[in-house]
Amino acid sequence: MNRAPILFDLPAQIDTPRLILRPPRAGDGAAVLDAVGDSLTELRQWPANLPWAVPEPELDAFETFCRRSHAQFILREHLNYLILDRDTARLLGVCSLHALKWPERFAEIGFWGRSGTHGQGYVTEAVTALKAFAIETFGAQRIELLTDARNTRARALAERVGFKLEGVLQHYAKAPDGSLHDTALYALIP
Secondary structure (H helix, E strand, C coil): CCCCHHHHHHHHHHCCEEEEEECCCCCCHHHHHHHHHHHHHHHHCCCHHHHHHHHCCCCHHHHHHHHHEEEHHHHHHCEEEEEEECCCCEEEEEEEEEEEEECCCCEEEEECCCCCCCCHHHHHHHHHHHHHHHHHCCCCCEEEEEEEECCCHHHHHHHCCCCCEEEEEEEEECCCCCCCCEEEEEEECC
């Protein structure tokens, strides 16, 4: 690929039957704070993969995340998407394509879902849509999904949407407290 990533036109949002996925923007910090606040107990189970969930949540931190995400999206450096309920606009989580390597068409996919919405298929629907977007729009040749090896819910989702386990990386991720955690590495080769 010879074109600079910033020259690629990407859709402003991704629509699914029940969801809207769109990049965060200025003013979204309060909605992210609310969703994270509802989900802290679950998110904090995975400190090596979600270190941002360890400190007490603050509006400024999440507003900064939203504004930085908007800039990174424009620059095509990191593609964060808010997962919004199509009917209510309630924030249900976040999914992203990160660790982008445009020439190699490589990306990692990440996600988290709001507590209280698990088992309803929202994150599965969002990750499926983002996976399709990565293949069809980004031209992904390899997509990785890394999660704490003990996170059975995330591992089941990875397999449900077509990722294959390549292995468990021992002591791969370091939590803010310095402890090391095993990471399950899943990949999808379109």
